[in-house]
Amino acid sequence: AILTMANSAVFNPNTLHTHVSSKNENIKSLSQNKAIQKLKYGEYYVNMASTIKPLTILIGLNEKLFQPEDTYLDKGTFQYDNQNNITNAPGTPTGEITPRxxxxxxxxxxxxxxxxxxxxNQNNGNIEKVAHIWTDYLMQFGLRSKTGIDLPFEEDGQYEFHPSNKFENGISALLNASWGGNEVHTPLQLAQYAAxxxxxxxxxxxxxxSAIMSQDGKETKKFKPILESSNRYPMxxxxxxxxxxxxxxxxxxxLPFHVAGKTGNTDSPNEQERMINHSLFIAYAPTEDPQIAISVVIPGSNSEKNIAALVTAEVLEFWHTLQ
Incomplete structure:
Protein backbone atom coordinates (compact mmCIF):
# COMPACT_ATOMS: atom_id res chain seq x y z
CA ALA A 1 0.00 0.00 0.00
CA ILE A 2 1.10 3.58 -0.61
CA LEU A 3 2.24 5.23 2.63
CA THR A 4 2.17 8.78 1.31
CA MET A 5 2.09 10.84 -1.89
CA ALA A 6 3.20 14.45 -2.01
CA ASN A 7 3.69 17.03 -4.71
CA SER A 8 3.75 20.75 -5.31
CA ALA A 9 0.95 23.09 -4.38
CA VAL A 10 -0.46 22.85 -7.91
CA PHE A 11 -2.58 19.90 -6.75
CA ASN A 12 -5.40 20.90 -4.40
CA PRO A 13 -8.31 18.43 -4.18
CA ASN A 14 -10.38 21.07 -2.37
CA THR A 15 -10.80 22.91 -5.68
CA LEU A 16 -13.01 20.09 -6.94
CA HIS A 17 -16.25 21.57 -5.59
CA THR A 18 -19.79 21.28 -6.95
CA HIS A 19 -19.58 24.39 -9.11
CA VAL A 20 -16.92 22.88 -11.37
CA SER A 21 -18.11 21.74 -14.77
CA SER A 22 -18.50 17.99 -15.02
CA LYS A 23 -16.60 17.93 -18.28
CA ASN A 24 -13.66 15.59 -17.96
CA GLU A 25 -11.00 18.01 -19.19
CA ASN A 26 -12.18 20.84 -16.91
CA ILE A 27 -11.93 18.58 -13.89
CA LYS A 28 -8.54 17.28 -15.02
CA SER A 29 -7.18 20.82 -15.28
CA LEU A 30 -7.94 21.30 -11.58
CA SER A 31 -6.59 17.95 -10.40
CA GLN A 32 -2.97 18.02 -11.40
CA ASN A 33 -1.70 15.24 -9.15
CA LYS A 34 1.94 15.33 -10.23
CA ALA A 35 2.66 11.99 -8.57
CA ILE A 36 0.74 10.18 -11.30
CA GLN A 37 1.60 12.43 -14.24
CA LYS A 38 4.68 13.06 -16.35
CA LEU A 39 6.62 16.00 -14.95
CA LYS A 40 7.64 18.94 -17.12
CA TYR A 41 9.91 21.92 -16.74
CA GLY A 42 8.73 24.53 -19.18
CA GLU A 43 8.11 22.75 -22.46
CA TYR A 44 10.33 19.75 -21.69
CA TYR A 45 9.51 16.51 -19.89
CA VAL A 46 11.87 15.32 -17.15
CA ASN A 47 13.30 11.92 -18.11
CA MET A 48 14.24 9.24 -15.59
CA ALA A 49 17.93 9.72 -16.33
CA SER A 50 20.38 7.47 -14.47
CA THR A 51 17.73 5.91 -12.23
CA ILE A 52 17.30 3.35 -15.03
CA LYS A 53 20.87 2.05 -14.72
CA PRO A 54 20.26 -0.72 -12.13
CA LEU A 55 17.72 -2.20 -14.54
CA THR A 56 20.00 -1.70 -17.55
CA ILE A 57 22.70 -3.71 -15.77
CA LEU A 58 20.19 -6.42 -14.86
CA ILE A 59 19.14 -6.63 -18.52
CA GLY A 60 22.76 -6.96 -19.61
CA LEU A 61 23.41 -9.74 -17.11
CA ASN A 62 20.25 -11.65 -17.95
CA GLU A 63 20.88 -11.40 -21.69
CA LYS A 64 24.40 -12.78 -21.05
CA LEU A 65 26.04 -9.71 -22.56
CA PHE A 66 28.62 -9.79 -19.75
CA GLN A 67 29.34 -11.56 -16.47
CA PRO A 68 29.15 -10.03 -12.96
CA GLU A 69 32.92 -9.66 -12.67
CA ASP A 70 33.67 -8.60 -16.25
CA THR A 71 35.34 -5.23 -16.65
CA TYR A 72 35.10 -2.39 -19.13
CA LEU A 73 37.54 0.46 -19.70
CA ASP A 74 35.45 3.59 -19.32
CA LYS A 75 37.25 6.43 -21.09
CA GLY A 76 34.46 8.91 -20.36
CA THR A 77 33.11 8.86 -23.90
CA PHE A 78 31.84 6.27 -26.37
CA GLN A 79 31.29 7.04 -30.04
CA TYR A 80 29.04 4.74 -32.06
CA ASP A 81 28.95 6.89 -35.20
CA ASN A 82 29.05 10.54 -36.20
CA GLN A 83 25.58 11.12 -34.75
CA ASN A 84 25.96 9.17 -31.51
CA ASN A 85 28.73 10.25 -29.17
CA ILE A 86 27.83 9.19 -25.62
CA THR A 87 29.63 10.83 -22.71
CA ASN A 88 29.51 10.53 -18.96
CA ALA A 89 28.38 13.52 -16.96
CA PRO A 90 30.52 15.59 -16.93
CA GLY A 91 32.56 13.51 -19.37
CA THR A 92 34.70 11.98 -16.63
CA PRO A 93 36.48 8.68 -17.37
CA THR A 94 36.12 6.14 -14.55
CA GLY A 95 38.72 3.63 -15.75
CA GLU A 96 38.38 -0.15 -15.51
CA ILE A 97 34.97 -0.86 -13.99
CA THR A 98 32.74 -3.85 -13.25
CA PRO A 99 28.95 -3.81 -13.75
CA ARG A 100 28.49 -2.99 -10.06
CA ASN A 121 24.18 -6.96 -32.32
CA GLN A 122 23.05 -10.11 -30.50
CA ASN A 123 19.69 -9.77 -32.24
CA ASN A 124 21.27 -9.29 -35.68
CA GLY A 125 20.41 -5.62 -35.85
CA ASN A 126 16.67 -6.30 -35.69
CA ILE A 127 15.67 -3.04 -34.02
CA GLU A 128 12.00 -4.05 -33.76
CA LYS A 129 12.91 -7.24 -31.90
CA VAL A 130 15.27 -5.35 -29.59
CA ALA A 131 12.56 -2.78 -28.87
CA HIS A 132 10.16 -5.55 -27.85
CA ILE A 133 12.82 -7.09 -25.58
CA TRP A 134 13.59 -3.72 -24.00
CA THR A 135 9.92 -2.88 -23.47
CA ASP A 136 9.21 -6.28 -21.90
CA TYR A 137 11.95 -5.81 -19.31
CA LEU A 138 10.78 -2.31 -18.41
CA MET A 139 7.17 -3.43 -18.06
CA GLN A 140 8.26 -6.17 -15.66
CA PHE A 141 9.40 -3.39 -13.34
CA GLY A 142 6.44 -1.03 -13.63
CA LEU A 143 7.70 1.18 -16.44
CA ARG A 144 6.06 1.80 -19.83
CA SER A 145 2.60 0.94 -18.49
CA LYS A 146 0.17 2.63 -16.13
CA THR A 147 0.20 1.30 -12.57
CA GLY A 148 -3.60 1.05 -12.46
CA ILE A 149 -3.84 2.95 -9.19
CA ASP A 150 -7.39 3.86 -8.09
CA LEU A 151 -6.99 7.55 -8.87
CA PRO A 152 -8.27 9.49 -11.89
CA PHE A 153 -6.12 10.88 -14.69
CA GLU A 154 -3.08 8.65 -14.25
CA GLU A 155 -0.74 9.11 -17.19
CA ASP A 156 1.53 6.66 -18.93
CA GLY A 157 5.16 7.40 -19.69
CA GLN A 158 6.72 8.71 -22.86
CA TYR A 159 9.67 7.19 -24.71
CA GLU A 160 11.40 7.35 -28.07
CA PHE A 161 12.58 3.75 -28.33
CA HIS A 162 9.71 1.50 -29.41
CA PRO A 163 9.03 -1.19 -32.06
CA SER A 164 7.74 1.26 -34.67
CA ASN A 165 11.08 3.11 -34.81
CA LYS A 166 12.82 3.32 -38.14
CA PHE A 167 16.33 1.86 -38.10
CA GLU A 168 18.21 5.18 -38.15
CA ASN A 169 16.19 6.57 -35.26
CA GLY A 170 15.96 3.24 -33.47
CA ILE A 171 19.64 2.66 -32.76
CA SER A 172 20.08 6.20 -31.49
CA ALA A 173 16.98 5.87 -29.30
CA LEU A 174 18.26 2.54 -27.94
CA LEU A 175 21.64 3.99 -27.00
CA ASN A 176 19.96 6.88 -25.19
CA ALA A 177 17.35 4.68 -23.51
CA SER A 178 20.07 2.55 -21.92
CA TRP A 179 21.06 5.43 -19.64
CA GLY A 180 17.57 6.91 -19.31
CA GLY A 181 18.00 9.72 -21.79
CA ASN A 182 14.60 9.41 -23.44
CA GLU A 183 12.58 7.45 -20.88
CA VAL A 184 9.95 9.65 -19.20
CA HIS A 185 7.89 8.08 -16.41
CA THR A 186 5.67 9.33 -13.60
CA PRO A 187 6.93 9.47 -9.99
CA LEU A 188 4.53 6.63 -9.13
CA GLN A 189 5.90 4.47 -11.95
CA LEU A 190 9.40 5.12 -10.61
CA ALA A 191 8.25 4.19 -7.10
CA GLN A 192 6.78 0.92 -8.38
CA TYR A 193 10.05 0.31 -10.23
CA ALA A 194 12.01 0.86 -6.99
CA ALA A 195 9.65 -1.46 -5.11
CA SER A 210 -4.90 -0.81 3.02
CA ALA A 211 -8.01 -1.30 5.17
CA ILE A 212 -11.49 0.04 5.91
CA MET A 213 -12.23 0.90 9.54
CA SER A 214 -15.62 1.26 11.23
CA GLN A 215 -16.52 4.27 13.39
CA ASP A 216 -15.53 2.38 16.53
CA GLY A 217 -12.08 1.69 15.13
CA LYS A 218 -12.59 -1.92 14.12
CA GLU A 219 -11.21 -3.18 10.85
CA THR A 220 -14.09 -4.19 8.58
CA LYS A 221 -12.11 -4.99 5.46
CA LYS A 222 -8.44 -5.48 4.72
CA PHE A 223 -7.01 -5.19 1.23
CA LYS A 224 -4.38 -7.79 0.47
CA PRO A 225 -1.34 -7.01 -1.69
CA ILE A 226 -1.99 -7.67 -5.38
CA LEU A 227 0.94 -9.41 -7.06
CA GLU A 228 0.84 -8.45 -10.74
CA SER A 229 3.89 -10.34 -11.96
CA SER A 230 6.86 -12.24 -10.64
CA ASN A 231 10.11 -12.53 -12.57
CA ARG A 232 13.02 -14.53 -11.22
CA TYR A 233 16.67 -13.64 -11.77
CA PRO A 234 19.79 -15.30 -10.28
CA MET A 235 20.80 -14.00 -6.85
CA LEU A 255 20.90 7.25 8.04
CA PRO A 256 20.76 4.65 10.86
CA PHE A 257 20.00 1.84 8.39
CA HIS A 258 21.27 0.77 5.00
CA VAL A 259 19.59 2.20 1.91
CA ALA A 260 19.82 1.06 -1.71
CA GLY A 261 19.34 3.98 -4.06
CA LYS A 262 20.18 5.50 -7.41
CA THR A 263 20.51 9.14 -8.32
CA GLY A 264 19.41 10.71 -11.56
CA ASN A 265 20.29 14.10 -12.99
CA THR A 266 19.09 15.60 -16.23
CA ASP A 267 18.60 19.07 -17.64
CA SER A 268 16.62 21.11 -20.13
CA PRO A 269 16.69 24.74 -21.31
CA ASN A 270 14.59 27.46 -19.69
CA GLU A 271 13.03 30.41 -21.52
CA GLN A 272 16.42 32.12 -21.67
CA GLU A 273 17.97 28.96 -23.18
CA ARG A 274 19.98 28.39 -20.00
CA MET A 275 20.28 24.74 -19.00
CA ILE A 276 18.43 23.96 -15.78
CA ASN A 277 19.15 20.84 -13.72
CA HIS A 278 16.49 18.37 -12.57
CA SER A 279 17.04 15.96 -9.70
CA LEU A 280 15.72 12.39 -9.27
CA PHE A 281 16.24 9.61 -6.75
CA ILE A 282 14.83 6.12 -6.27
CA ALA A 283 15.49 4.03 -3.17
CA TYR A 284 14.38 1.21 -0.92
CA ALA A 285 15.21 0.41 2.69
CA PRO A 286 16.41 -1.28 4.76
CA THR A 287 18.61 -2.94 2.16
CA GLU A 288 18.67 -6.31 3.97
CA ASP A 289 14.88 -6.52 4.44
CA PRO A 290 13.11 -3.84 2.39
CA GLN A 291 10.03 -2.29 3.99
CA ILE A 292 9.68 0.91 1.99
CA ALA A 293 10.36 2.11 -1.55
CA ILE A 294 10.39 5.71 -2.68
CA SER A 295 10.90 7.96 -5.68
CA VAL A 296 11.51 11.70 -5.62
CA VAL A 297 11.54 13.91 -8.72
CA ILE A 298 12.34 17.63 -8.45
CA PRO A 299 12.20 19.54 -11.74
CA GLY A 300 14.27 22.70 -11.74
CA SER A 301 16.26 21.84 -8.61
CA ASN A 302 19.26 23.47 -10.31
CA SER A 303 21.81 22.45 -7.70
CA GLU A 304 25.15 20.67 -7.77
CA LYS A 305 23.83 18.42 -5.00
CA ASN A 306 21.17 15.80 -5.65
CA ILE A 307 18.29 17.53 -3.88
CA ALA A 308 15.99 14.56 -4.50
CA ALA A 309 18.36 12.33 -2.52
CA LEU A 310 18.38 14.84 0.36
CA VAL A 311 14.58 14.86 0.39
CA THR A 312 14.57 11.06 0.33
CA ALA A 313 16.90 10.96 3.33
CA GLU A 314 14.55 13.20 5.32
CA VAL A 315 11.50 11.14 4.38
CA LEU A 316 13.22 7.87 5.29
CA GLU A 317 14.46 9.29 8.59
CA PHE A 318 10.92 10.36 9.50
CA TRP A 319 9.56 6.97 8.42
CA HIS A 320 12.12 5.29 10.67
CA THR A 321 10.98 7.31 13.70
CA LEU A 322 7.42 6.01 13.18
CA GLN A 323 8.42 2.35 13.26
Missing amino acids: QAIINSSNTFMTAKVALPLF TLASKGDKYKPQIV EFWSVVQGGMSQNIEEIKN
Whole structure:
Protein backbone atom coordinates (compact mmCIF):
# COMPACT_ATOMS: atom_id res chain seq x y z
CA ALA A 1 0.00 0.00 0.00
CA ILE A 2 1.10 3.58 -0.61
CA LEU A 3 2.24 5.23 2.63
CA THR A 4 2.17 8.78 1.31
CA MET A 5 2.09 10.84 -1.89
CA ALA A 6 3.20 14.45 -2.01
CA ASN A 7 3.69 17.03 -4.71
CA SER A 8 3.75 20.75 -5.31
CA ALA A 9 0.95 23.09 -4.38
CA VAL A 10 -0.46 22.85 -7.91
CA PHE A 11 -2.58 19.90 -6.75
CA ASN A 12 -5.40 20.90 -4.40
CA PRO A 13 -8.31 18.43 -4.18
CA ASN A 14 -10.38 21.07 -2.37
CA THR A 15 -10.80 22.91 -5.68
CA LEU A 16 -13.01 20.09 -6.94
CA HIS A 17 -16.25 21.57 -5.59
CA THR A 18 -19.79 21.28 -6.95
CA HIS A 19 -19.58 24.39 -9.11
CA VAL A 20 -16.92 22.88 -11.37
CA SER A 21 -18.11 21.74 -14.77
CA SER A 22 -18.50 17.99 -15.02
CA LYS A 23 -16.60 17.93 -18.28
CA ASN A 24 -13.66 15.59 -17.96
CA GLU A 25 -11.00 18.01 -19.19
CA ASN A 26 -12.18 20.84 -16.91
CA ILE A 27 -11.93 18.58 -13.89
CA LYS A 28 -8.54 17.28 -15.02
CA SER A 29 -7.18 20.82 -15.28
CA LEU A 30 -7.94 21.30 -11.58
CA SER A 31 -6.59 17.95 -10.40
CA GLN A 32 -2.97 18.02 -11.40
CA ASN A 33 -1.70 15.24 -9.15
CA LYS A 34 1.94 15.33 -10.23
CA ALA A 35 2.66 11.99 -8.57
CA ILE A 36 0.74 10.18 -11.30
CA GLN A 37 1.60 12.43 -14.24
CA LYS A 38 4.68 13.06 -16.35
CA LEU A 39 6.62 16.00 -14.95
CA LYS A 40 7.64 18.94 -17.12
CA TYR A 41 9.91 21.92 -16.74
CA GLY A 42 8.73 24.53 -19.18
CA GLU A 43 8.11 22.75 -22.46
CA TYR A 44 10.33 19.75 -21.69
CA TYR A 45 9.51 16.51 -19.89
CA VAL A 46 11.87 15.32 -17.15
CA ASN A 47 13.30 11.92 -18.11
CA MET A 48 14.24 9.24 -15.59
CA ALA A 49 17.93 9.72 -16.33
CA SER A 50 20.38 7.47 -14.47
CA THR A 51 17.73 5.91 -12.23
CA ILE A 52 17.30 3.35 -15.03
CA LYS A 53 20.87 2.05 -14.72
CA PRO A 54 20.26 -0.72 -12.13
CA LEU A 55 17.72 -2.20 -14.54
CA THR A 56 20.00 -1.70 -17.55
CA ILE A 57 22.70 -3.71 -15.77
CA LEU A 58 20.19 -6.42 -14.86
CA ILE A 59 19.14 -6.63 -18.52
CA GLY A 60 22.76 -6.96 -19.61
CA LEU A 61 23.41 -9.74 -17.11
CA ASN A 62 20.25 -11.65 -17.95
CA GLU A 63 20.88 -11.40 -21.69
CA LYS A 64 24.40 -12.78 -21.05
CA LEU A 65 26.04 -9.71 -22.56
CA PHE A 66 28.62 -9.79 -19.75
CA GLN A 67 29.34 -11.56 -16.47
CA PRO A 68 29.15 -10.03 -12.96
CA GLU A 69 32.92 -9.66 -12.67
CA ASP A 70 33.67 -8.60 -16.25
CA THR A 71 35.34 -5.23 -16.65
CA TYR A 72 35.10 -2.39 -19.13
CA LEU A 73 37.54 0.46 -19.70
CA ASP A 74 35.45 3.59 -19.32
CA LYS A 75 37.25 6.43 -21.09
CA GLY A 76 34.46 8.91 -20.36
CA THR A 77 33.11 8.86 -23.90
CA PHE A 78 31.84 6.27 -26.37
CA GLN A 79 31.29 7.04 -30.04
CA TYR A 80 29.04 4.74 -32.06
CA ASP A 81 28.95 6.89 -35.20
CA ASN A 82 29.05 10.54 -36.20
CA GLN A 83 25.58 11.12 -34.75
CA ASN A 84 25.96 9.17 -31.51
CA ASN A 85 28.73 10.25 -29.17
CA ILE A 86 27.83 9.19 -25.62
CA THR A 87 29.63 10.83 -22.71
CA ASN A 88 29.51 10.53 -18.96
CA ALA A 89 28.38 13.52 -16.96
CA PRO A 90 30.52 15.59 -16.93
CA GLY A 91 32.56 13.51 -19.37
CA THR A 92 34.70 11.98 -16.63
CA PRO A 93 36.48 8.68 -17.37
CA THR A 94 36.12 6.14 -14.55
CA GLY A 95 38.72 3.63 -15.75
CA GLU A 96 38.38 -0.15 -15.51
CA ILE A 97 34.97 -0.86 -13.99
CA THR A 98 32.74 -3.85 -13.25
CA PRO A 99 28.95 -3.81 -13.75
CA ARG A 100 28.49 -2.99 -10.06
CA GLN A 101 30.91 -0.09 -10.34
CA ALA A 102 29.12 1.08 -13.50
CA ILE A 103 26.04 1.70 -11.34
CA ILE A 104 28.07 3.34 -8.57
CA ASN A 105 29.88 5.64 -11.02
CA SER A 106 26.74 6.11 -13.14
CA SER A 107 28.64 5.30 -16.33
CA ASN A 108 26.71 6.24 -19.47
CA THR A 109 29.38 4.69 -21.65
CA PHE A 110 29.09 1.28 -19.96
CA MET A 111 25.33 1.25 -20.56
CA THR A 112 25.74 1.95 -24.27
CA ALA A 113 28.93 0.01 -25.03
CA LYS A 114 28.19 -3.07 -22.89
CA VAL A 115 24.38 -3.29 -22.95
CA ALA A 116 22.64 -1.33 -25.72
CA LEU A 117 24.98 -2.03 -28.62
CA PRO A 118 25.68 -5.71 -27.76
CA LEU A 119 21.93 -6.28 -27.35
CA PHE A 120 21.42 -4.79 -30.81
CA ASN A 121 24.18 -6.96 -32.32
CA GLN A 122 23.05 -10.11 -30.50
CA ASN A 123 19.69 -9.77 -32.24
CA ASN A 124 21.27 -9.29 -35.68
CA GLY A 125 20.41 -5.62 -35.85
CA ASN A 126 16.67 -6.30 -35.69
CA ILE A 127 15.67 -3.04 -34.02
CA GLU A 128 12.00 -4.05 -33.76
CA LYS A 129 12.91 -7.24 -31.90
CA VAL A 130 15.27 -5.35 -29.59
CA ALA A 131 12.56 -2.78 -28.87
CA HIS A 132 10.16 -5.55 -27.85
CA ILE A 133 12.82 -7.09 -25.58
CA TRP A 134 13.59 -3.72 -24.00
CA THR A 135 9.92 -2.88 -23.47
CA ASP A 136 9.21 -6.28 -21.90
CA TYR A 137 11.95 -5.81 -19.31
CA LEU A 138 10.78 -2.31 -18.41
CA MET A 139 7.17 -3.43 -18.06
CA GLN A 140 8.26 -6.17 -15.66
CA PHE A 141 9.40 -3.39 -13.34
CA GLY A 142 6.44 -1.03 -13.63
CA LEU A 143 7.70 1.18 -16.44
CA ARG A 144 6.06 1.80 -19.83
CA SER A 145 2.60 0.94 -18.49
CA LYS A 146 0.17 2.63 -16.13
CA THR A 147 0.20 1.30 -12.57
CA GLY A 148 -3.60 1.05 -12.46
CA ILE A 149 -3.84 2.95 -9.19
CA ASP A 150 -7.39 3.86 -8.09
CA LEU A 151 -6.99 7.55 -8.87
CA PRO A 152 -8.27 9.49 -11.89
CA PHE A 153 -6.12 10.88 -14.69
CA GLU A 154 -3.08 8.65 -14.25
CA GLU A 155 -0.74 9.11 -17.19
CA ASP A 156 1.53 6.66 -18.93
CA GLY A 157 5.16 7.40 -19.69
CA GLN A 158 6.72 8.71 -22.86
CA TYR A 159 9.67 7.19 -24.71
CA GLU A 160 11.40 7.35 -28.07
CA PHE A 161 12.58 3.75 -28.33
CA HIS A 162 9.71 1.50 -29.41
CA PRO A 163 9.03 -1.19 -32.06
CA SER A 164 7.74 1.26 -34.67
CA ASN A 165 11.08 3.11 -34.81
CA LYS A 166 12.82 3.32 -38.14
CA PHE A 167 16.33 1.86 -38.10
CA GLU A 168 18.21 5.18 -38.15
CA ASN A 169 16.19 6.57 -35.26
CA GLY A 170 15.96 3.24 -33.47
CA ILE A 171 19.64 2.66 -32.76
CA SER A 172 20.08 6.20 -31.49
CA ALA A 173 16.98 5.87 -29.30
CA LEU A 174 18.26 2.54 -27.94
CA LEU A 175 21.64 3.99 -27.00
CA ASN A 176 19.96 6.88 -25.19
CA ALA A 177 17.35 4.68 -23.51
CA SER A 178 20.07 2.55 -21.92
CA TRP A 179 21.06 5.43 -19.64
CA GLY A 180 17.57 6.91 -19.31
CA GLY A 181 18.00 9.72 -21.79
CA ASN A 182 14.60 9.41 -23.44
CA GLU A 183 12.58 7.45 -20.88
CA VAL A 184 9.95 9.65 -19.20
CA HIS A 185 7.89 8.08 -16.41
CA THR A 186 5.67 9.33 -13.60
CA PRO A 187 6.93 9.47 -9.99
CA LEU A 188 4.53 6.63 -9.13
CA GLN A 189 5.90 4.47 -11.95
CA LEU A 190 9.40 5.12 -10.61
CA ALA A 191 8.25 4.19 -7.10
CA GLN A 192 6.78 0.92 -8.38
CA TYR A 193 10.05 0.31 -10.23
CA ALA A 194 12.01 0.86 -6.99
CA ALA A 195 9.65 -1.46 -5.11
CA THR A 196 10.08 -4.17 -7.74
CA LEU A 197 13.85 -3.89 -7.44
CA ALA A 198 13.44 -4.20 -3.67
CA SER A 199 11.34 -7.37 -3.98
CA LYS A 200 13.75 -8.84 -6.52
CA GLY A 201 11.29 -9.06 -9.38
CA ASP A 202 7.88 -9.19 -7.70
CA LYS A 203 5.72 -6.35 -9.01
CA TYR A 204 2.80 -5.32 -6.80
CA LYS A 205 -0.05 -3.01 -7.75
CA PRO A 206 0.05 0.31 -5.85
CA GLN A 207 -3.00 0.66 -3.60
CA ILE A 208 -4.12 3.79 -1.77
CA VAL A 209 -6.28 1.91 0.77
CA SER A 210 -4.90 -0.81 3.02
CA ALA A 211 -8.01 -1.30 5.17
CA ILE A 212 -11.49 0.04 5.91
CA MET A 213 -12.23 0.90 9.54
CA SER A 214 -15.62 1.26 11.23
CA GLN A 215 -16.52 4.27 13.39
CA ASP A 216 -15.53 2.38 16.53
CA GLY A 217 -12.08 1.69 15.13
CA LYS A 218 -12.59 -1.92 14.12
CA GLU A 219 -11.21 -3.18 10.85
CA THR A 220 -14.09 -4.19 8.58
CA LYS A 221 -12.11 -4.99 5.46
CA LYS A 222 -8.44 -5.48 4.72
CA PHE A 223 -7.01 -5.19 1.23
CA LYS A 224 -4.38 -7.79 0.47
CA PRO A 225 -1.34 -7.01 -1.69
CA ILE A 226 -1.99 -7.67 -5.38
CA LEU A 227 0.94 -9.41 -7.06
CA GLU A 228 0.84 -8.45 -10.74
CA SER A 229 3.89 -10.34 -11.96
CA SER A 230 6.86 -12.24 -10.64
CA ASN A 231 10.11 -12.53 -12.57
CA ARG A 232 13.02 -14.53 -11.22
CA TYR A 233 16.67 -13.64 -11.77
CA PRO A 234 19.79 -15.30 -10.28
CA MET A 235 20.80 -14.00 -6.85
CA GLU A 236 24.27 -13.17 -8.15
CA PHE A 237 22.63 -10.67 -10.51
CA TRP A 238 20.79 -9.05 -7.61
CA SER A 239 24.04 -8.86 -5.65
CA VAL A 240 25.52 -6.79 -8.47
CA VAL A 241 22.48 -4.50 -8.73
CA GLN A 242 22.03 -3.99 -4.99
CA GLY A 243 25.77 -3.60 -4.49
CA GLY A 244 25.80 -0.83 -7.06
CA MET A 245 22.87 0.91 -5.37
CA SER A 246 24.36 0.71 -1.88
CA GLN A 247 27.60 2.63 -2.35
CA ASN A 248 28.86 6.15 -2.87
CA ILE A 249 25.65 8.10 -2.15
CA GLU A 250 26.66 10.96 0.10
CA GLU A 251 23.15 12.20 0.88
CA ILE A 252 21.94 8.97 2.56
CA LYS A 253 25.10 7.67 4.22
CA ASN A 254 24.24 9.02 7.69
CA LEU A 255 20.90 7.25 8.04
CA PRO A 256 20.76 4.65 10.86
CA PHE A 257 20.00 1.84 8.39
CA HIS A 258 21.27 0.77 5.00
CA VAL A 259 19.59 2.20 1.91
CA ALA A 260 19.82 1.06 -1.71
CA GLY A 261 19.34 3.98 -4.06
CA LYS A 262 20.18 5.50 -7.41
CA THR A 263 20.51 9.14 -8.32
CA GLY A 264 19.41 10.71 -11.56
CA ASN A 265 20.29 14.10 -12.99
CA THR A 266 19.09 15.60 -16.23
CA ASP A 267 18.60 19.07 -17.64
CA SER A 268 16.62 21.11 -20.13
CA PRO A 269 16.69 24.74 -21.31
CA ASN A 270 14.59 27.46 -19.69
CA GLU A 271 13.03 30.41 -21.52
CA GLN A 272 16.42 32.12 -21.67
CA GLU A 273 17.97 28.96 -23.18
CA ARG A 274 19.98 28.39 -20.00
CA MET A 275 20.28 24.74 -19.00
CA ILE A 276 18.43 23.96 -15.78
CA ASN A 277 19.15 20.84 -13.72
CA HIS A 278 16.49 18.37 -12.57
CA SER A 279 17.04 15.96 -9.70
CA LEU A 280 15.72 12.39 -9.27
CA PHE A 281 16.24 9.61 -6.75
CA ILE A 282 14.83 6.12 -6.27
CA ALA A 283 15.49 4.03 -3.17
CA TYR A 284 14.38 1.21 -0.92
CA ALA A 285 15.21 0.41 2.69
CA PRO A 286 16.41 -1.28 4.76
CA THR A 287 18.61 -2.94 2.16
CA GLU A 288 18.67 -6.31 3.97
CA ASP A 289 14.88 -6.52 4.44
CA PRO A 290 13.11 -3.84 2.39
CA GLN A 291 10.03 -2.29 3.99
CA ILE A 292 9.68 0.91 1.99
CA ALA A 293 10.36 2.11 -1.55
CA ILE A 294 10.39 5.71 -2.68
CA SER A 295 10.90 7.96 -5.68
CA VAL A 296 11.51 11.70 -5.62
CA VAL A 297 11.54 13.91 -8.72
CA ILE A 298 12.34 17.63 -8.45
CA PRO A 299 12.20 19.54 -11.74
CA GLY A 300 14.27 22.70 -11.74
CA SER A 301 16.26 21.84 -8.61
CA ASN A 302 19.26 23.47 -10.31
CA SER A 303 21.81 22.45 -7.70
CA GLU A 304 25.15 20.67 -7.77
CA LYS A 305 23.83 18.42 -5.00
CA ASN A 306 21.17 15.80 -5.65
CA ILE A 307 18.29 17.53 -3.88
CA ALA A 308 15.99 14.56 -4.50
CA ALA A 309 18.36 12.33 -2.52
CA LEU A 310 18.38 14.84 0.36
CA VAL A 311 14.58 14.86 0.39
CA THR A 312 14.57 11.06 0.33
CA ALA A 313 16.90 10.96 3.33
CA GLU A 314 14.55 13.20 5.32
CA VAL A 315 11.50 11.14 4.38
CA LEU A 316 13.22 7.87 5.29
CA GLU A 317 14.46 9.29 8.59
CA PHE A 318 10.92 10.36 9.50
CA TRP A 319 9.56 6.97 8.42
CA HIS A 320 12.12 5.29 10.67
CA THR A 321 10.98 7.31 13.70
CA LEU A 322 7.42 6.01 13.18
CA GLN A 323 8.42 2.35 13.26
